[in-house]
Amino acid sequence: MTRLAITQPQLAPVTKVDADLPAVRADALTAQAIRDRLASPPDWQPEFAGDGGRFADRQPAGAAVLVPLVQRESGLTLLLTRRTDHLRDHAGQISFPGGRVEPEDDGPVATALRETEEEIGLSREHIHVIGQLPVYATVTAFQVTPVVALVAPGFSLTLDSGEVAEAFEVPLAFLMDPAHHRHHVFEAGGVTRRFLSMPWQAAEREYFIWGATAAMLRNLYRLLIGR
Template sequence: MTPPRILHPQAIPVAGIDAHLPPVPAARLTPAALRRRFAAPGTWTPEFAGDGRPTDDRPSAAAAVLVAIVEREAGATVLLTRRAEHLRDHAGQISFPGGRVEPGDTDAAATALREAEEEVGLARARVDVIGHLPPYTTVTHFVVTPVVAIVTPPFELQIDAFEVAAAFEVPLAFLMDPANHRRHVFEAGGARRQFLSMPWGDHFIWGATAAMLRNLYGFLAED
């Protein structure tokens, strides 16, 4: 059965919070530790492979996002964006910089770097790709490869207002603590859909972005 569209995720009640799970230790969240972990990923299965069955019969499209971990003195952060309200897919939602694979892209990293440069003006010279997470399939037919990178300041963003309404950073430690991971269940028309959220201030991080962050949590928490 096709999963229902979720138009107002903030209004859906919280079904549970994963505070029983341990946070990723701070020692694993440094740039050096992250590089070591991605250099030896081993065999690992993500908790979330996708949103569920797509909502229509559009063909699937390959895409990539940049999970940009910024090396800050007070602790690493993750660069996120709020998508412009007029976009066809995921309008107004919190997302990583990224988008559809173009013919000239040599791999997922090339797509993620190009999109980050186009959307928020993140200079490639400040970005060191350290690995990637397994692909995640969205309900809107995108097969997304999360490309993980360390970003070294200083850098100045130049936001493309047509694509992006805002860019901001969230502490990696906050995102890697399941006490901040909320579970929601939405039912409509006999169909059921579950999703995660990780609210940060006025920003409601949910859906595919939250699921990919949860997969990052699982990857970093694994012994």
């Protein structure tokens, strides 16, 4: 199945904003609360299992990303990256650090930690893995395991300029409030695609969080809200 790439997602019409859904309470967004929820999850189902179809010339491949929750004094933040514009997959997009599983990796946690260190230079000594989210299937044929981790402050980053244009943090409370979740529809050549976005405004710049990254964050929301 061939899927049409969306190159300007911010221009796709917004069909709905989920302002009617409750935000995750502040007491459920602490490091301990999230650790406990992942250790003993409720009976829940991810809202998004994947992007639907995939490009016809790709074989499925394993991948893992780190969902790095930085423990700031003001509350947890999520560390994200903006990909460089020349990459074959997900060029210019907002992403979690991560990538393809390599033969030497001992499972998705090893992949997520290795890729995070290679891409942004975040040392493992600052990272404490606390769980995983359900596998997400991307349109580019990756089976992605999101690995959730707490990150102790005091780290420094060294970005791989070939893959990562910048790294930035977003308050987790912002992302776990559905009032900031927008549904989009994109139509071209008789093909309709739908996706979620969570645009984040920082100073004079907007970071358009969308697609697989937004979908995995929505799954985290469903886990934390417990429904």
